[in-house]
Amino acid sequence: MPMNENHKDWPRALYDLLGREGIRQVGVVPDAGHMELIRLCERDAALRTVRLTTEEEGVALALGAWLGGEKCALLMQSSGAGNCVNMLSMLAACQAPVAMLVTMRGDHGEFNPWQMPMGKAVEPVLEAMGVAVSRADRAEDVVPLAEGTLRIAFNTLRPAALLLGQRLLGAKTFKE
């Protein structure tokens, strides 16, 4: 990795990583923190980007993709991790992989009290469902940690999640 790499453009670096690691399907429920990565994925004809109505659809999508021989990644907000809980049973029962890139709300600097309960629960809830969780709060950590997350998912056949903290994303201010 070149020393002068612009860590600030981690969405582009994540997009490049998904391509390098052979991800073919990307399930998406939008979050502001994923705006750029979603845009890059949707413009890439080699990726099948599937817009979902709820994040749990993405977990089932990932199982189907793996049954068909394809790797799937999911882009979601931390609230959406809560929507995935029971569906994650399928991946645990089947030893099937998915990589979840989760943009955080309800952590560092949060403005909206309604985001805090799920924000605080994301990590224990995902862990309880057998997901391997790691967390990035600094731009220079995003790519190495995402690489590790993808490797755990597809080499050890389980769901793995990388939480992207608001320290990294910038907390939403509700001033614009």
Place this chain on the structure above:
Amino acid sequence: MAADRSRDERLPRRAVVQALLAGRGELLVVAGLGAPAWDAAAAGDHPLTFPLWGGMGGAAMVGLGLALAQPSRRVLVLTGDGEMLMGLGALATIGVARPANLAVVVLDNERYGETGMQETHTAAGVDLAAVAAACGLREAATVRTMAEVGRLRERVHADAGPLFAAVKVAPGKPPLVLPPRDGAHLKNRFREALLGTQAYCQT
């Protein structure tokens, strides 16, 4: 009274599934949890049938992921009305993704059969075929006769999808026929049958 008569004429679910899976050839099948999975097993356990034992509400989306990964194969999701109602958003997602090789067939007994035959919303008139049609699935239809089931079987193998049908079936409980239940085994046998032994070496 007409409604009562049509109730009496509801189709036997095992015969419906038997007919849909007859001469299945290259078809890939995902069966929703509970009775649809038992129906698929009764029609003959098969490595390219993936029966779900959980994940209620996820069957159609498993079918979508599979259909997108295997565009040259036909994929049939067989599931229950209760299971479909839990994940109605999947119909909108499938309608937007437009996989030409996916068919979703709901075995609609208007009941949660597995848990004591409680009525589902379809018993109160919620029309799954109309929902699917509004989501952009093709020829979304309610099927009430074995002749229509025969035509549906042809469409599942040949027509451009995504297809949807709700087959009105009798709320009876045929004898249990259970498929294997170890998820890792079901996944491995499916992937090996589809991808060969490289299924175990995917990096």
